[in-house]
Amino acid sequence: MGFFDFLSSDIAIDLGTANTLLIYKDKVVIDEPSIIAMDKRTKKVLAVGKEAMQMHEKTHEDIKTIRPLKDGVIADFYAAELMISGFIKMVDKLNKFIMANHRIVVCIPSGITEVEKRAVKDSCEHAGGKEVYMIKEPIAAALGIGIDIEQPIGAMVVDIGGGTTEIAVIALSGIVCDQSIRVAGDTFNKDILDYMRRQHNLLIGERSAERVKIEVGAALTELDEPPEDYEIRGRDLMTGIPKVIKVSYSEIAFAIDKSVSKIEEAVLKALEIAPPELSADIYDNGIHLTGGGALLRGLDKRLALKTKLPIHVAEDPLRAVVRGTGLALKNINQNKAVLMR
Structure with a gap:
């Protein structure tokens, strides 16, 4: 391995609606929620990833949390750029020899339009990418699972x-x-939110719906190894007072059916x-x-x-796409056929 290989700052990015993962030097170094928290007045970035997620739906009027991606594509160009920059800065901290310019491979949905593709490329370039390649998610996933x-x-x-x-x-x-x-996952969260409101008169947040999906989410109303019922906290729509209810996996299966x-x-x-x-x-x-x-x-x-x-x-289904993106980056010449500029 030569000195310049050692200095190599190639990054593979799985820019997801819910989570963003980055591979640097063959390791997943960033696995964080795709969210950013900003000060409304100064437009200063307050937090990115997990830290911003902890603020989500708990902010006062001076702070807003933004999820820059919607339906797999960039919905807020400015916030997406700041978020990608924030994650790349985290990677730069791992490298003593700071490399300002990165070669980046980022994955995109297969049904993306040319305009949406351009937005992804521009965001990565503005965030410090000197060469930006794109790979379609299903191909990255296939590479990632071998x-x-x-x-x-x-x-x-x-x-x-x-x-x-x-x-x-x-x-x-x-x-x-x-x-x-x-x-996909966000749709399931919305279904759970609506079901709780309709069925239990309980108002819950996006984060709570995500938690329910992880703990008791199911696609079938009858499972061989059922998870235990999950306690969910929210606001009673009738009284306005916080309350707790228990939900079972079969209810959630019905909600997302x-x-x-x-x-x-x-x-x-x-x-x-x-x-x-x-x-x-x-x-x-x-x-x-x-x-x-x-x-x-x-x-x-x-x-x-x-x-x-x-x-x-x-x-490891959550990391299949980023692993495949990392492999495409590692063998960039061999995988030229599946990479787009």
Whole structure:
């Protein structure tokens, strides 16, 4: 390893709606919520990531928290730039030899428009990227779970993130057919919020809904190993007084049922439009689930019942995309076919 390799400041970024992960020197060094806290008057950044998340929905009028990404794409360009810069500064602190210019590989949803793509690239360039490459999320996820994407063998990846669900059939280093829907983790949170308000007259925040999803979220109303009921605190809409209720996994499965059905429909649509030769490969190899949504209890079983195909949940689904982005960065010349500038 030469001196300049040692100084190398290549960074792989999984810029997600819910979480942003960064790989530097083959290690995941940042795994933080995609959120930023700012002072409304001075426009100064007060906190990024976990620290900002602790402030979320608890701020007074001088502070606002912003989630710059919505549905997998940048909704607030200025805040996104500041957030990426904040995360890159954290990486720079790890390196004694500060490198101002970084070579960055960032992943993007497959259903992204040219304008949205430009926004991601510009944000990364303004945050200190001298060379910015982009890779589509399903391809990054496939690389991250060890699929050899160069082979003439079809592989189907379903990546359920915070803002989007990306479904793609991959062969010969490219996406043959795909479906991208804006139904994912954030939609489940909203469903849980609405259900609590409707069913229990309980007003809860976004963070609490996320907690419920993690603790008792399920795609089936009957599970072999059910989680224990979870206590949720919120405000009673009738009296205005804080109260506590217990929710079970079967209630949450009922609450998010319609959104899970939309993901099922998108998977079936992708299977329907796949070329017959690749369908034969998918029949042999099954479907690979990645992203935070893959951790939803019973989802693999539900998809298996619907598609009659084997469903494989990735070993560490939350980090599959960033691992793949890191691999693309490491072998940048070999992966030129899947990288966009």
